Amino acid sequence: MHRVNQELNERSRQLLKLLVERYITDGQPVGSAALSRDKSLGVSPATIRHVMADLENLGLIHSPHTSAGRIPTNKGYRFFVDSLLTVQQPEQKLLKQLKINVGQQQGRSQVIASASQLLSGITHLAGVVSLPKREAASFRQIEFMPLSKSRVLVILVTNDGEVHNKVIQTTREFTSAELQCATNYLNSLFGGQSLRQVKTIIAQEMSETRQQMNQMMIDAINLAHQGVSDDLQLDDLVLSGATNLMDFQELSDISNIRHLFDAFSQKQDIIQLLDRCMQAEGVQIFIGDESGYQVFGDCSLVTAPYTVDNETVGVLGVIGPTRMAYDRVIPMVDITAKFLGEALKS
Amino acid sequence: MHRVNQELNERSRQLLKLLVERYITDGQPVGSAALSRDKSLGVSPATIRHVMADLENLGLIHSPHTSAGRIPTNKGYRFFVDSLLTVQQPEQKLLKQLKINVGQQQGRSQVIASASQLLSGITHLAGVVSLPKREAASFRQIEFMPLSKSRVLVILVTNDGEVHNKVIQTTREFTSAELQCATNYLNSLFGGQSLRQVKTIIAQEMSETRQQMNQMMIDAINLAHQGVSDDLQLDDLVLSGATNLMDFQELSDISNIRHLFDAFSQKQDIIQLLDRCMQAEGVQIFIGDESGYQVFGDCSLVTAPYTVDNETVGVLGVIGPTRMAYDRVIPMVDITAKFLGEALKS
DNA sequence: TTTCGGCACTCAACAAGTCAGGGTGCTAAA
């Protein structure tokens, strides 16, 4: 990519930029004449054809058939997004509306659902938000509730107001009093820590010499260990406006759509993909099959992680055709991530 | 419909039956010659055309254009399903497999998900299962957990092993001891009753003269009232294999599909529709727009309620094109409902 | 009265042909 960057002079870059922008708005292969009509280049179609030939050799554009205009390749899009794109500041009005809408929701899942919906509504693409990592939440309270002889319901409340339930098997029967003791002990031990810290504390306690621990404490730690371990904690995501994607001609092949929706209901792949985006700092973009998943052949994914108290807890973004208005979508995703983070703080 | 039934002689009925069956398997408009080739009628194409003309006058079939064969109208399908259909007993092997697969799952949601998936897998249509009505579950245990000054987490465990959480606002702060008392009182009062009964009990207690109740009991009932009231108890459903529907040519118009999937993600309409089916006794069928929803223009819905301990708690079914193999689908839906009911009992 | 063969007619689907429009690459001149 760097090579490409060097080999391209200013005019070629400008031309590529125009071409991609043009194709994004029109959806038609763009020819030399059309570009020449744009005053900002001021050269004849013939010259443009020369430049286009170069760009084609570099693999940035290609023509679907002999006598059609050119369209960007994935590589072309990539270069465009990385080096040529001038992002569009979203309208102030829209931002205010977005902020209010996300902020007004109450309850974690409400906030997230609304973020996803707004994202898809504004961009007319599919919006997706990964649920906040449970590990990042902080411990507020734990409680045990005996169900039967050897089964105990563990209730874990985190600071974001979420309640997690889990039924665990115990080796022996516990009395209410015992469970109450464990509750008190654990609540004082873990209060205010993040779940990640809680886990490490548990691990430590379990491995350390148990000299200074009495039986009650050992039991309590054991219970907590089982209750907090998230064996089944499958990540999840909220997807909105998937049907928006059906409106795009370039995806309108029924088998394309089918595969896409299969992936959506599968969720697994998307979750993995989003997980990868959590590592990144800011907005991240996958163009076409860059994601490594065949299904996204003609799709791009624009994501941004969202943070609560300076810790990245999840990702959000949009899925749309490769030919999407990156200049408007990117800042939108970026800002929505910020709003979501803020809304989750309270 | 009764009129139609009387006006049709045996031969016409037989002919209509053949025609519908033929169309269901082939998907092509069926003409007089094709039907005549079927030995079981033993009349010439010309005669068949006469009968067909009658059927067309009755609105049971129609031809898409002058020189094509005939296809059933919705009214034709309806008559076919009501009076002509001979259902196909499903294979023993399939049944066994189905039973095992549904039965082996553990956890209510697992069982339901698997029923939905199997339904869609076997029929190659979309499978749908409404979640069991919460009201039908029976009370096992209630617990209160103080969160803050005026907020209490209510945990309700039902006999099917489900745990329901709800955060309620209280008028004053309760001590742990007070909450413990309330817990004990309520558990002994409600133990083993269905949630519906619990609600009526609560209503009674609240309206009755509170002479013989002490403050603790009043508080407890109040807490329970808030905790059990399901203001937000939006029904839900599990949908599987929706993408199967994309494979059908008759639905493959992109805008059709889009509306359908919009309805799926909306859920609201489908839930209402299913709710209506819960009243019915056995298998119920909506053909085309009989459901009253435009979206299902070219779709049919085959449903059956499922029961736990002789009480109907939910509905399940499949959604597919009007042109579906009713003879195989209907018994399949029927039997799956039975298996699901059984599986939920344990 | 019902059934049937014959016949003219209709229409969709397909194939083949035509044509204009938009585009390209090459070449030679500025």
Add this chain to the structure above:
DNA sequence: TTTAGCACCCTGACTTGTTGAGTGCCGAAA
């Protein structure tokens, strides 16, 4: 290096003709 000119290419839309499946109607036979 840029440009105009030119030959050529390809698609898509339109026309035309043909084929085959299917119909409705009529008059004769049962």
